[in-house]
Amino acid sequence: MNSITRYILIISGTLFLVLGLLGIILPILPTTPFLLLTAYCYGKSSEKLHNWLLDNKLLGKYIKQFKKGEGIPLRAKIIIILLLWTSTSYTIFFLIPIVFVKVILCIVVIWVTYYILSLKTLSINEKT
Incomplete structure (x- = not known):
């Protein structure tokens, strides 16, 4: 993957992360889909950011529940x-x-x- 694509994915993932965080606070924004998009973008661009997201106490549970098929x-x-x-x-x-x-x-x-x-x-x- 070239560096431009990698940076675009990291920036997109970070934007989705911010929207997901806002979704925790604001009832109109869904949290889980934005965090799944963040996980996808980080997973394709940065192993370090992806692992941080999955291991995060607040955010990791949403992604782990989805990945495990818990819904x-x-x-x-x-x-x-x-x-x-x-x-x-x-x-x-x-x-x-x-x-x-x-x-x-x-x-x-x-x-x-x-x-x-x-x-x-x-x-x-x-x-x-």
């Missing part, structure tokens, strides 16, 4: 789907004039929604 919290699923459909609907109805692109975007959003719903839901009793 994601119901609240996160609801917020993810609401944000996904709200932002996509706005884009489809107000920003994109090409019907073909609208259809493709709808297909992608339906697939992502199905994927999120198919993930195991982590109940409150299972949280560690």
Whole structure:
């Protein structure tokens, strides 16, 4: 991997990390998806940052739960789907004039929604 791609991934991962941290505080932002994106970016660009994230007392549990197949919290699923459909609907109805692109975007959003719903839901009793 060239150094430019590596730095772009590190910067992107850090941005997703900040959004994930905000998601812990703000009820409108989902934490888990942003932390998963952070883990992906760090995993592809920096072993040191990736290990730090997984070993972090506050953040590591979200990623470890997902990787173990334990699922994601119901609240996160609801917020993810609401944000996904709200932002996509706005884009489809107000920003994109090409019907073909609208259809493709709808297909992608339906697939992502199905994927999120198919993930195991982590109940409150299972949280560690």
